[in-house]
Amino acid sequence: MVVIGSDHGGFELKERIKDFLRELGEEVEDVGVFSEESCDYPDIAKEVAIRVAQNGSKGILICGTGIGMSIAANKIKGVRCALCHDAYTAEFARRHNNANILAFGGRTTGVEIAKQMVKIFLSTEFDGGRHQRRINKISDLEAL
Numbered sequence: 001m002v003v004i005g006s007d008h009g010g011f012e013l014k015e016r017i018k019d020f021l022r023e024l025g026e027e028v029e030d031v032g033v034f035s036e037e038s039c040d041y042p043d044i045a046k047e048v049a050i051r052v053a054q055n056g057s058k059g060i061l062i063c064g065t066g067i068g069m070s071i072a073a074n075k076i077k078g079v080r081c082a083l084c085h086d087a088y089t090a091e092f093a094r095r096h097n098n099a100n101i102l103a104f105g106g107r108t109t110g111v112e113i114a115k116q117m118v119k120i121f122l123s124t125e126f127d128g129g130r131h132q133r134r135i136n137k138i139s140d141l142e143a144l
Ligand code: RB5
Pocket: 007, 008, 009, 010, 041, 063, 064, 065, 066, 067, 068, 069
């Protein structure tokens, strides 16, 4: 299961990525938005992040730049949202950071790069080992 959401700045790309996820055989939950009408990205980041934290599913968030979505989603305990720009950052967001949400920008990222990142993000495992120690230290920060 992949939970996806965008604001108006990411709406068009979200629709393309939703089709791509279904081509990949993924079950998709779309929490909105459903038009290009202006909205507030933290509302959508919250919906995706809470589902990911509760269900252990993966999420995708798209706003104009991906920045606001990633900042907002990372406020939710258990969420590690990575703003990625290419295949390399998407791969290492999984391998080293065990990211559970991928964020990118509808105004900064082309559809082919976005598809490439999504495919890599969903198929790459966490490396564990020394990286688990670092993830544990991130979790400790959630208590501050
Ligand atoms: C909306 O105009 C824009 O600010 C938003 O999509 C996002 O880029 C924020 O980080």
